[in-house]
Amino acid sequence: MSLQTFPVLILCAFYFLTNSYIYADQDEIVDVNTDWKWAVRKIKELEEQVRIQDERILTLEKRPTASEWTSMVDIRKTVQKQHDRIVQLEARIDELETQTEIENNELGETSSPERMHVSQSKRPMINSKRSMVKNARLLLQPTPVPVETVAFFAYFSTHNPPSMHHHILAFDTVITNVGNAYHPQSGTFIVPKTGLYVFTWTIRLWGSSYHTSELLVDNNVVNTIYLDPNNHIDGSVTGTAVVLVNQGDDVLIRTGSENNNGDIKSDTHGRSSFAGWILM
Structure with a gap:
């Protein structure tokens, strides 16, 4: 280099x-x-x-405790009793006012034979008025304390093939959804208000299909139903539960952990559906 x-x-x-x-x-x-x-x-x-x-x-x-819920129920009962008592007292006041007016009219009359005759002729009318007041009081019915309405009803628009165990059943056709708490995309009812609710669901099966389905409230199984047509019937099975639920709880229907096969049917011959509403 x-x-x-x-x-x-x-x-x-x-x-x-x-x-x-x-x-x-x-x-x-x-x-x-x-x-x-x-x-x-x-x-x-x-x-x-x-x-x-x-x-x-x-x-x-924000959910109330068990003791708070008990207090709420007691308060509602007390309010209802007071409301009923007020209705009864108002009816009694009307009756007393009518009786007082009638008695004042009677006292204003003189004791002359002519007046006595007129007074006696009026007595059937007076007795009739008293009877009308009494009957009106008996016909008065206690008015229940209004409860904020929550209710929903939905069903499958077509046959539904659950693909696995614990498959959530999303009932997609909504007929009633007062309170907008049911979500058809997920099949879940999210409780908008703490209270006592009724939930019911129906599953239709036929042929070789068989299924177990469960009602879940806040991820707890509350009720279970099962149907196996065994190639003999086209039938339905329904489950119902009355449950105390809290605001924010998820309520849904899903397939069970076993015994599931084939389509869940739903058409004009019979619907598979899910519904619920608040009692109090």
């Missing part, structure tokens, strides 16, 4: 090392940017999950 070519080789080596460092540094910057974007996205996802959990916790904290 000559002395003239040695400097050229040194310059080439320096250029190669410099560019390699620059490219490596650029790759590292790209990797850092990618990691940073991923971290920001994950943070946003976690923040959204925390927000949802906070809302759920807030709803749970």
